[in-house]
Structures are given as C-alpha cells and as structure tokens.
Amino acid sequence: MTDGAPGVAVVGGGFMATVHSRAARAAGARLLGVVASSPERSAAAAATLGFERGYDSFDELLADPAVDVVHVCTPNALHAEQALAVIAAGKHVICEKPLATDVDTAARLVEAAEVAGVTATVPFVYRFHPLVREARARVASGELGALLTISGSYLQDWLLAQTDDNWRVDSAAGGRSRAFADIGSHLVDLIEFITGTRITELSGAVRTFFAERGNTTAITTEDAAAVVIRLESGAIGTLLVSQVAPGRKNRLHIEVAGTELSIGFDQEAPETLWLGRRSGTQLLPRDADQLHPDAARLSIVPSGHPMGYQDAFNAFVADSYAAMAGQSPEGLPVFADGLRAARITEAVLDAAAEGGWVRIASPTTENRIPA
CATH class of the missing domain: 3.40.50.720 (NAD(P)-binding Rossmann-like Domain)
Incomplete structure (x- = not known):
C-alpha cells in the first residue's frame, strides 16, 4: 500500500x-x-x-x-x-x-x-449498523439476562412474480441454495454476532413456488425457507427467509429475548433499537452520546441525520483495509464467517430434504442427529 x-x-x-x-x-x-x-x-x-x-x-x-x-x-x-x-x-x-x-x-x-x-x-455488512453493535454490547454486558428465544426474518419481494427472473435462480450460477444463501446467511450471521452464541441444531422446510421464471426453467433453488433453531446457550428460535413477501424490500428483523430484556433491530428502520422490559419499553435512538464505544465509533454523523446500508458497507470496507494495514478492527467478518454461513445453509437444505433435526456440520462432528 x-x-x-x-x-x-x-x-x-x-x-x-x-x-x-x-x-x-x-x-x-x-x-x-x-x-x-x-x-x-x-x-x-x-x-x-x-x-x-x-x-x-x-x-x-x-x-x-x-x-x-x-x-x-x-x-x-x-x-x-x-x-x-x-x-x-x-x-x-x-x-x-x-x-x-x-x-x-x-x-x-x-x-x-x-x-x-x-x-x-466477506461483506456481512449489517454488523456495521451502529445499533447492531449496541445490541451486541448490551447482550455481552449481561443486560439481557439469560437468552431465552430468538425470532428473526429476512423478507424481500423482488422475485414475487413468476415473470421475475435473475441469474441467482439458476443453481448452475447461484448454487444449491438461493434465498437462504443470499439473505438467510446475513440473518444467521447477525444472530450469532449479536448473541455471542452459536446455532447448534436446526430443522426446517424450504419451498420453490415457481419452477419456471422468465427464461429460466427447471428451477430447484428455494424462494422461501422456514427454520427452527437451537443454540448452544439453550435458547430456541424461529427464522423466516423469503424473496416473495409483497411489500418487503429488504426487511431484516431480529428480536432476542432474555430473562431481563428483549432487544429488537429492524434493518429498514436502523436509526432506533427497541428495548423491551416487563415494566416498560424504550426506543433507543442512534445517538453516540447514549451508545457503547464500538457503536459510537460507527455513528459517523449526528443523531437525526439518517445512516443506512451504504454507510454500513463503507464501514465494513474501511475496517477491511485497516486489517490489511495491520490493525485489528472489532467485529470484522472474515472468511471463517463465510464458511460458517455455508455450513448453516447446507444444514438448512439437508434438514428440509431429510426431515428431522440436523446438527450444524463441522470437521469433527456428524451432520445428522440420530432419531
């Protein structure tokens, strides 16, 4: 350089x-x-x-x-x-x-x-929304209490109509998975990043609603996936991923519930973080004066001046370049995180094909859980 x-x-x-x-x-x-x-x-x-x-x-x-x-x-x-x-x-x-x-x-x-x-x-860029870092910091501090449940979804509508077509629907160009590999990977990465705990087992179903689209025939890649997860902490959760959800342009939503606090983040409304308590709820703004240091670092304009997807992407690339220069930026997604997403995607497709629960594959464990 x-x-x-x-x-x-x-x-x-x-x-x-x-x-x-x-x-x-x-x-x-x-x-x-x-x-x-x-x-x-x-x-x-x-x-x-x-x-x-x-x-x-x-x-x-x-x-x-x-x-x-x-x-x-x-x-x-x-x-x-x-x-x-x-x-x-x-x-x-x-x-x-x-x-x-x-x-x-x-x-x-x-x-x-x-x-x-x-x-x-690898660009798991939603990690770089300041309020995602705030959610992560609050979980790590113990404010959430013991993690109980997770609900997550990533919904889009750009492939809603049968006439909608794209190279991604063809497994030869996009791979065995489409919706989950494309957007579900972001969802599971964000869940594990925020909670600091890993998905260990899952079960689910996938659906291909249109076997033909535009110029593409014999489509086998999924339009949607519904998944139930278990985490190493003992928490359980549900995930819904769809590219055929009318009106949803890029709605990545995660809510984690603990014994003391629930935290909700919505990528289409990234300027506030929902904090839920039995005695009351709060919408926390993206205001550097109220945020943990790692979240404040990524909050590059004053509160009230909206930040979004490109800002998150810019922060990811800047941190990647910083790592190339010998620094160690917090939360930088590397190829090992890309491999992790590939393992979870494979497990989702295997669970849908075989039925039952599938353990997340690793080099030292069997993929299939005995009945």
Whole structure:
C-alpha cells in the first residue's frame, strides 16, 4: 500500500461492484481498475464507476503490481475460483457471499487465506449498523439476562412474480441454495454476532413456488425457507427467509429475548433499537452520546441525520483495509464467517430434504442427529 491507501481492483461490473466501489472511494483507496465479462464491458464499467482503467482479463488484473486488494463481485459460482486466484497472487481479497457453492470449497478458501497470510473478508455488512453493535454490547454486558428465544426474518419481494427472473435462480450460477444463501446467511450471521452464541441444531422446510421464471426453467433453488433453531446457550428460535413477501424490500428483523430484556433491530428502520422490559419499553435512538464505544465509533454523523446500508458497507470496507494495514478492527467478518454461513445453509437444505433435526456440520462432528 502507498501512503496507507490501498490499490483496489474489482471483478464484476454489476450492482455489488457499484456498492463496493463507493465504499472503496469513501475509504480513500486508489481505484485502479475493473474486469468484467469482456474488455469492452470492463472499460465501460471502469468509466461508470470511476476507476482508472478496465482490464482486458482477470489475469491482467492479477499481474498488476499496484493492486493490493481485489473485490470479487461476480455470480456465486465464480467466487471460489477467483478468490483462490487472488490469494495465490499474494493479494488481499474481499469476496461477496457465498464464498463458494459448497462447504468443502469454502473451507479451502479459509485455509488458503491463512496459509498465504492475506486479509480475506466477506461483506456481512449489517454488523456495521451502529445499533447492531449496541445490541451486541448490551447482550455481552449481561443486560439481557439469560437468552431465552430468538425470532428473526429476512423478507424481500423482488422475485414475487413468476415473470421475475435473475441469474441467482439458476443453481448452475447461484448454487444449491438461493434465498437462504443470499439473505438467510446475513440473518444467521447477525444472530450469532449479536448473541455471542452459536446455532447448534436446526430443522426446517424450504419451498420453490415457481419452477419456471422468465427464461429460466427447471428451477430447484428455494424462494422461501422456514427454520427452527437451537443454540448452544439453550435458547430456541424461529427464522423466516423469503424473496416473495409483497411489500418487503429488504426487511431484516431480529428480536432476542432474555430473562431481563428483549432487544429488537429492524434493518429498514436502523436509526432506533427497541428495548423491551416487563415494566416498560424504550426506543433507543442512534445517538453516540447514549451508545457503547464500538457503536459510537460507527455513528459517523449526528443523531437525526439518517445512516443506512451504504454507510454500513463503507464501514465494513474501511475496517477491511485497516486489517490489511495491520490493525485489528472489532467485529470484522472474515472468511471463517463465510464458511460458517455455508455450513448453516447446507444444514438448512439437508434438514428440509431429510426431515428431522440436523446438527450444524463441522470437521469433527456428524451432520445428522440420530432419531
């Protein structure tokens, strides 16, 4: 890195590349180049996103010595191969989730990054809402009491109609799971991040409501998933994930209940945190003067000046770059967290296919729980 400003390249030219490029610019990075599906598209994306150049190929990007970090923003099936190549080139990597379309490959990515000694992060960016950090701090302080129950949902409507189509519905491009891998992964990451406890077992069902969409036929990826979870703390919970929920644009909602306090966070209304007690409730504003230090750190504008998704993404990228420079930012999601999400996603699909309860897979435990 030159003068602390990383040289950044992006693979992909779609919506997520736009979001990543805004965050890189906000972090003061040098926007070197973009590679898309063709040299012409690369040049067009570079011009649109404000990068210095379009690369003719992915290999040309990797060979550029000025590139310190590569943001992988391509369809899911390409993530693993491209991220492994970035790591092999000795560069840091920020890879969109899912890291891979299967658990074994995701584990390979974790190992490769560790062996290479590079920083490798995954954008579980909802961790970077200030009031998510406030919720986490209150749980960690014991204010919640003993954790009892969790209810969580992530609802969207962008695939509501049968005429709605996207590359993600095709398992060849998106992987075995769609709705859960795409948005359910954020939900479970946030649950474990806020509560500090892990999901150990789950049961559930998935549904594909439309086997055909637009130009895509024989669809097997799920539109919705309903899951019951058990956590290592003894708590239980329910999760609902859907991309066919009318009126819900990006509604990620979590409520955790303890013996003393309930805490509720809604990503579509991220400026307040709901605190529920038997003797009364409170809406806590995003006001740095009232927040724990880690939440206040991420509250970059005064209360009453709304913050949102791009702000959270900017904070994630800034912390990723800080880690590349040798710092240790609090709560930074790394490839091991991406692997964790892949394991939970696999367990959800296995539970739906087999029935009964499934233990979250790990290298040393059996996946299936005996009846």
